[in-house]
Amino acid sequence: MYNFDFEKPSTIADAVSALGSEDAQALGGGQTLLPTMKQRLASPSKLVSLNGIAEMQGICTGDDGALCIGGATTHAAVAAGAGVYPGLAGLAAGIGDPAVRARGTIGGSLANNDPSACYPAGALASGATFVTNAREIAADDYFQGMFTTALDEGEILTEVRFPVPEASNYQKFEQPASRFALVGVFVAKYADGVRVAVTGASEEGVFRWTEAETALSGNFSADAIADMAPGADGMISDLHGTAAYRAHLVGVLTRRAVTAAG
Amino acid sequence: MPKDNGIGASPKRREDVRFLSGTGNYTDDIQVNGQAYVHFLRSDLAHAKINGINLDAALAMPGVIKIFTGTDFEGVGGIPCGWQVTDRHGEPMQEPAHPVLAQGKVRYVGDQIAAVVAETLEQARDAAEAIDVDLEELPAVVDMKAALADGATKVHDDLTSNLCYDWGFVEENKPAVDAAFEAAAHVTTLELRNNRLVANPMEPRVAIGDFNRATGDSTLYTTSQNPHVIRLLMGAFVLGIPEHKLRVVAPDVGGGFGTKIFHYAEEAFCTFAAKALNRAVKWTSTRSEAFISDAHGRDHVTKIELALDAENNFTAVRTDTHANMGAYLSTFAPSVPTWLHGTLMAGNYKTPLIYVNVKAVFTNTVPVDAYRGAGRPEATFQLERVVDKAARELGVDPIALRRQNFITEFPYATPVAVEYDTGDYHGTMDVLEKMADLSGFEARRKASEAKGKLRGFGVNCYIEACGIAPSNLVGQLGARAGLYESATVRVNATGGLVVMTGSHSHGQGHETSFPQVIAEMIGIDESMVEIVHGDTANTPMGMGTYGSRSIAVGGSAMVRATEKIIAKAKKIAAHLMEAADADIELKDGAFSVAGTDKSVAWGDVTLAAYVPHNYPLEDIEPGLEETAFYDPANFTYPSGAYACEVEVDPDTGKVTIEAFNAADDFGNIINPMIVDGQVHGGIGQGIGQALLENAAYDENGQLLSASYMDYAMPRASDVPFYGVDHSSQTPCTHNPLGVKGCGEAGAIGSPPAVINAVVDALRSGGHDIHHIDMPVSPSRVWQAMNG
């Protein structure tokens, strides 16, 4: 690890100004950033911890009924406190291990947008709204490919608002070593239609499987997508699975998610 | 009533108190006054010419003391290989030089280019980044068969090819074996890969070199399974330091699994640099470094054929194996695919004719050497897989086919040069059939099917040769060391004992089990015995711990030394009681005169030995301390039968282990709880190899699974609760304890059972599959079902 300065502001405004200095970087739970720094693959001049900002912590219900989660809320807090949205609480409960869940944050996960991470599937399938210090971003505009998002340099994800669906479920098929998602599928059924988001599978990062959405919006049952799977083109192929295998898993996991959502 | 003291009791492991309370003393816990830190700059290319190394910028960095490169080691010895294999044509293997730091070329990702010594570790790392190395990339040799093709790039320019040796065993048997295949009623053939593994002990390697200017003595603290071996190899072959000027200390060691047997360049470097700089030099491996610098295990590609007659008797076995050596020969690498592998190809069966061919190959990968089981898992896997395949091809029950071919008379001389002293293969199979509830399997399969899962049952046997090994025999086979063990038993004046053993405990529990033996022999409480190990300064020359040899060889040395103690103590007791030596009996910690009520306590005798006022000084010396060296007459041959039950999810290919049962014959057992633990750990590693672990290289020689993000270790939820039974016991006939060793059995015996079960499950689902290479990951299983 290289040397760095450390700040822990208590307001979003102070955090934004601290992030203004060159090569400063936000620190959530550090579950991704700190290992990267230890490997000397990242060398921020300053870490600005977001954990001291009270307004970025916790879970509440908005006037429109959406579940609002502060950007610095830990996975463990979501697992325990997002009961009104069981699919999302279940997703958070399945991330990493207890130590990771006690530190890792929703903002860190969504800002990082790892192609195998779980939250991106939950947020995209929910059509969540990403609230930053500067603006609001729709989920469909937020994810822009592996490790890439609509966030600007120094922009802080302060809150994520999840419309609560009628039924939901997240199915994660673990990569045997990392236990991130080899493929993960989040299904959310809303009054105006079903959204299906897939993580772990595509070289473009998290994506919506629109073909399944259409079929499921007409008939929310596994039978509606019985033999369906997305094409293998553009799917990730690595030590842990070929593109064809991942495409196949998307179909299997989507059916399981629909059945489990009930 | 189970015993609570001595042989057969299961006292909790006394060493665990310090391990579990954070008071262990691991090598990294040792801080030598004024120590500097070294960071190794390692190659990120698999094969490259070093055109130049510019150190100017790095040397100007803060805290840098000195930067060493290969040129600093010209005239210094290379890392030696401890075993020379002779090939089919009577020629010695090709043995490349192995410099402490790379000279001229780097040969694998991880090869050491330079060593930066600085005041702090971070300063050493910073300076290493400022070193400017001009590497000219060369084509990497990764695939073993391609490495042997005409015109292949050579890993070592001064060798004639990438072939280390072409070994035939037993070469004279080859024509007869070939003829048996011609005459066979049925031949089963199987091609497979025994996957490359990274040992991953919980504690990464550490080395601290220290030098005492006043005495000229060097000390190396290191994470080793065998400090005396390191002292001999490094002192005699690398640095030219005689044993009396070199001390090697291996304190608490957090797991070894073989990979801490070997002498590594980092150990020699730290010892050398400490003297050069007159300062202690410390190196602590990171986990990432461990993946590319600890010797790997396994990595065999094999074709095995089994010939049977019309009555399904095995008539011959023929194998053709390519064994990866990596870029250099690690300490015992050449012995693993040969003498620890070919000699086991009879397994538990009376196959009369066997021929094993092994081509050992250099590649641009991390050196490969012994890993838990070392050669014996590779032998067991291929044999037990081909037997299973034969049973399916012939439509016979796999257990019945095995039983029909079991060796039943002992001693049994195999056609591959070893003689099994004892065993009862039907006995362990009988135990296993009960444990595994074979008769209930069909019902369990139906229950799985009702859940949409495929269920499979797999069984296998194993035999291993451990308690290594007779020195004169291994000498003939190419070992450059003896394989005896030693113990000094020191009795203190007030009766307590200290055993200084050449064995080394790095998780095996010697500090608990060794005292049980002495407690049994003398009839005292275990708490009166303490074990000292791991320091060449206070233990007799011993060969260390590997090859399931500690209790069989090291324990035997301790028994012999204790017998000498008892013989002398009886003389003292006889003097004290004015009786004849021959009439003295030792029982429950007291000496008595046969047929009388005269008796003296153990402590009275030991006190007399050190306060010899009333003592036969004219006949015997004062004191009570004896040393024994024990050289075994033969290997020991633990054996067993294992069964695994799996469920396969046909939608995803995911395999889950539903049950695993192990029936072992380890001969006599000192501490049943420790034996259970050894078997549990071994099976865990075997399941890891079968389902999860895979050290995979790409065609450029980059390790794809170089961290836990991609290298899958078995976790608690990946393994079931094991059934372990070691009630079937045929004691070893040639060591005083009748013990056989249990350290590697689990890792040897479990992978074939898992794969046999997976194949069984898939076949029950209508898939015409005979084999899937390990690890049987979900994607491989799915591929096999849909391929």
Ligand SMILES: Cc1cc2nc3c(=O)[nH]c(=O)nc-3n(C[C@H](O)[C@H](O)[C@H](O)COP(=O)(O)OP(=O)(O)OC[C@H]3O[C@@H](n4cnc5c(N)ncnc54)[C@H](O)[C@@H]3O)c2cc1C
């Ligand atoms: C062993 C292990 C297992 C894991 N398993 C899983 C898993 O199964 N599934 C999964 O999804 N993830 C997994 N993770 C990742 C984990 O969820 C991380 O917590 C998460 O990816 C990053 O969150 P963090 O709060 O730790 O962010 P940090 O590591 O602190 O930061 C990550 C990045 O986000 C930026 N950042 C942080 N917070 C904000 C913010 N509010 N606004 C803008 N930028 C921000 C940082 O600057 C940095 O670039 C695992 C991690 C580990 C160590």
